[in-house]
């Protein structure tokens with residue numbers, strides 16, 4: 001014991017003479033100095049150990065056991081546990097030195113844990129094979145090796161893997177898990193002139209390494225579960241992140257890199273997001289170093305890199321789509337050191353993986369650098385990273401969608417600003433209206449039969465102004481805003497033969513008359529909504545039916561689930577109603593109530609809805625009877641009022657109704673022409689080449705649509721019976737025309753397929 005110590009001390013002193021701070025000298029003596037450093041390190045280490053491990057080993061083994069088991073339960077860093085074990089073995093076997101190698105089964109290599117690796121970049125990776133070093137042989141055979149003189153054993157031509165003439169006896173044991181997986185190698189040596197390792201040394205080493213193998217196996221299972229749990233928790237968070245509003249790409253990427261860094265125990269993490277539009281894989285770089293502060297968004301670097309031409313590892317991954325795991329960066333030809341030279345950052349290991357979309361497009365690259373504690377990234381790290389990258393692809397996909405949606409919203413807003421500016425009526429129209437807002441209202445205006453003459457057409461805005469002010473009350477409107485509103489609405493009607501401003505005017509006139517007679521039945525909000533809804537109910541009508549929009553897959557039919565036109569009319573109405581405050585001192589709640597009412601009223605003008613409303617209302621009349629105090633009943637009544645007004649062109653004297661019918665037919669034929677041009681077969685009602693059966697169609701339309709509606713209206717608003725009476729008169733006239741022609745009936749199959757809305 002005494003002689004060994006004095007020997008070691010002498011060697012140490014001899015070598016100290018060579019240990020100099022001069023760089024050139026250090027370089028020359030480097031191969032030899034290493035031994036000295038190790039010896040020196042070992043000496044210092046053994047002092048520490050004597051205070052800790054050796055002490056406990058000899059005096060209180062139970063404390064040592066506790067220490068080791070706490071390592072296993074709390075630490076994820078198995079390499080450190082193994083290093084401690086190796087150090088214990090070294091003390092127990094009185095070795096001069098010990099080296100721990102970890103096994104990387106993916107690359108079939110062993111590597112030295114960095115505790116033993118100095119800053120000189122010597123070889124740390126060795127291929128597992130026979131005919132090389134002791135450790136590679138042990139890893140290959142998974143059996144211990146005990147040699148008295150390493151130099152005389154030709155199984156190990158490379159000896160210990162580094163030049164050390166002093167080493168003589170070697171004891172090397174594998175740490176094999178219960179499932180036969182070689183996890184690490186502990187290599188102990190004694191220098192000349194120490195005696196070779198004994199059989200007892202071997203026994204102790206085998207027992208300790210055996211127990212370590214079993215413990216590692218259990219711990220690996222536990223850690224795998226723990227990592228899986230961490231991954232699951234993280235992915236859950238990531239999913240929550242998708243659903244959070246306004247989650248930016250930066251936040252998402254920060255989360256991804258932080259997690260990758262933490263889970264894989266890396267010093268540094270970067271994310272490269274590739275611009276899909278670029279031909280040379282231009283990528284934005286997000287980088288988080290060791291000091292990346294928690295909770296903040298990672299900085300996006302100002303520079304962009306062109307990965308197609310870049311010599312970096314991310315460049316390689318982006319081009320090939322293959323994961324790269326560099327275990328020893330400086331000795332890998334794929335690693336390009338230029339950047340390192342500039343930044344001074346030392347890269348030891350890299351795990352770099354592509355983020356691939358479902359369509360197999362490379363969206364980005366995640367890179368983690370330097371496994372903490374110096375160990376390399378293992379194949380289990382790679383597997384974890386793979387699962388993670390699938391979710392990254394999803395996250396990126398949604399983040400991009402989000403981003404696109406956000407941009408579309410902004411574009412929409414900007415378009416709307418432009419539109420509302422363009423929708424403003426021209427100054428001349430406003431000044432004309434303002435000069436002459438109140439026109440003399442024609443006699444008979446309060447009669448349902450009244451219809452606007454050609455001469456009166458220019459003053460329709462003034463008449464609408466009059467009607468609105470009359471039914472909602474003069475005090476309730478902002479006069480200037482109302483003028484602007486009416487002129488804007490007029491501008492938003494297209495010059496269709498039928499669905500035009502004049503039709504809107506006529507529908508509003510009918511509602512004006514209904515309300516004039518029944519004002520007391522309705523609330524202030526309802527009156528405002530009903531009259532404004534009528535003025536707006538066909539805004540921006542394109543002159544085609546809902547069926548046509550659906551058949552030809554027009555935008556509106558894809559935007560809404562049903563009542564495509566009516567939903568659009570309402571949206572345009574809102575566009576104008578939002579900007580121009582026509583009613584005075586309207587609270588937000590009232591404003592919303594009127595809007596909701598308007599929506600109900602405008603959607604009611606879809607005849608498809610009318611049929612449903614009619615059935616419900618008839619049912620109510622038959623069962624408990626109509627109750628004006630019941631909100632649902634009121635809604636149905638208002639819907640019938642809207643339909644009656646919309647159909648009121650059929651409640652006019654014959655000459656008016658005839659002109660309106662001609663206009664409807666003109667619009668129908670336009671649609672028929674369009675359908676033919678698109679290769680579709682129009683309904684015969686819309687086909688100008690089919691024999692016209694106008695009188696028959698009209699009688700049918702009155703019987704099936706108009707009269708049942710106006711009769712229903714009459715049932716709950718008897719003072720509106722004139723509408724039904726007029727429709728009956730019209731039907732009589734059409735019938736007389738049919739009879740005059742000697743034709744008895746209309747064709748059943750052509751009857752009212754696409755009635756006037």
Ligand SMILES: [Zn+2]
Pocket residue numbers: 503507537538605646757
């Ligand atoms: Zn209409």
